Amino acid sequence: MGELTDKLTRLATDTLEAVTASEGETEKTLRADIEAQVRGRATSLDPVLAKMVDQVKNDPANTDLEALKSAGYTDDQVFELILVAATTEGIIRMERGLAPLSDAAASKPEPEQARADG
Amino acid sequence: MKLKKLETGQGLVAKLKLGAAGLLMRERPADILRVLLYRPKFFGKPFSEWTQELLRGHSSWSVGERELMAAMVSRTNECKFCLSAHSQMAAKMMGEETVAGALDDWETSGVREELRLALGFVQQLTRDPESVGPEHVRRLEAAGLTEDEIGTAVHIVAQFCAINRIADAMGFQVPSAVAFGRMGAALLKHGYRV
Numbered sequence: 001m002g003e004l005t006d007k008l009t010r011l012a013t014d015t016l017e018a019v020t021a022s023e024g025e026t027e028k029t030l031r032a033d034i035e036a037q038v039r040g041r042a043t044s045l046d047p048v049l050a051k052m053v054d055q056v057k058n059d060p061a062n063t064d065l066e067a068l069k070s071a072g073y074t075d076d077q078v079f080e081l082i083l084v085a086a087t088t089e090g091i092i093r094m095e096r097g098l099a100p101l102s103d104a105a106a107s108k109p110e111p112e113q114a115r116a117d118g
Numbered sequence: 119m120k121l122k123k124l125e126t127g128q129g130l131v132a133k134l135k136l137g138a139a140g141l142l143m144r145e146r147p148a149d150i151l152r153v154l155l156y157r158p159k160f161f162g163k164p165f166s167e168w169t170q171e172l173l174r175g176h177s178s179w180s181v182g183e184r185e186l187m188a189a190m191v192s193r194t195n196e197c198k199f200c201l202s203a204h205s206q207m208a209a210k211m212m213g214e215e216t217v218a219g220a221l222d223d224w225e226t227s228g229v230r231e232e233l234r235l236a237l238g239f240v241q242q243l244t245r246d247p248e249s250v251g252p253e254h255v256r257r258l259e260a261a262g263l264t265e266d267e268i269g270t271a272v273h274i275v276a277q278f279c280a281i282n283r284i285a286d287a288m289g290f291q292v293p294s295a296v297a298f299g300r301m302g303a304a305l306l307k308h309g310y311r312v
Contacts, residue, residue, distance in 0.1 A: 004176070004269065005269025008273045011171055011172075014164045018159065057283075061196075061286040061287075075127075085283070089283055098269060101255060101268060101269060
């Protein structure tokens with residue numbers, strides 16, 4: 001992978017790390033569940049949160065924040081959970097788009113090996 | 119903005135920055151700033167560092183080309199706020215007609231071949247990431263794009279698929295075109311760090 005791409009990936013990973021692992025108004029385990037739900041893994045999320053994740057992924061303009069507030073989530077908690085869901089959705093595309101570049105780099109022979117083979 | 123706490127809950131320094139942005143735009147400061155300046159260590163600071171490097175850092179893509187790719191992601195995601203902001207910046211650098219043509223139909227647009235192919239890749243990765251495979255990357259490499267040029271395009275998709283969703287889920291108001299123009303000029307001059 002190129003040097004610039006590696007740097008960008010570190011910055012992207014720092015962003016995901018900040019929203020999932022910083023101290024906040026929601027438990028880190030809940031934020032981990034939001035990330036897992038976005039990634040399509042099985043979770044036992046509160047249905048109102050599972051619906052929020054689906055809306056952020058597929059129909060963000062109609063994300064029903066009032067439903068979250070009615071369920072008792074504060075503005076700070078909603079802020080955090082939306083950031084986790086949206087950032088994860090972006091990171092999924094980063095992983096998908098960079099995978100072929102990583103695979104190609106892994107399959108390239110090391111210079112020593114290339115000389116020996118040649 | 120659907121979250122009331124983000125209207126006035128920023129710290130003193132952040133409020134001063136919002137006030138300065140309001141003076142610059144000569145209307146309500148853009149909601150993106152309210153998000154980036156609210157508890158900035160949680161999101162705004164790392165996200166804006168990523169943005170600065172991605173859209174303003176050293177790259178063989180021009181600033182205008184990167185802004186155009188950001189606009190393409192935002193258009194594909196139907197995010198009016200981000201599309202307005204980034205298409206305006208791209209147009210300042212590349213011309214309105216070129217940008218409008220590329221966003222309407224990248225396949226027939228008159229931009230250089232490498233950018234034209236990158237725009238198609240960006241649109242596909244935005245819309246349907248599962249459909250993107252090694253063959254799509256190989257096609258870009260065959261056209262002469264380097265790993266870092268492809269990596270930058272991938273990161274623009276990743277970043278804007280995140281911020282488009284944040285803008286729409288939180289209900290960002292879309293400023294007037296004139297105010298966006300003033301904000302865009304400042305972002306082109308000073309960059310994205312908050």
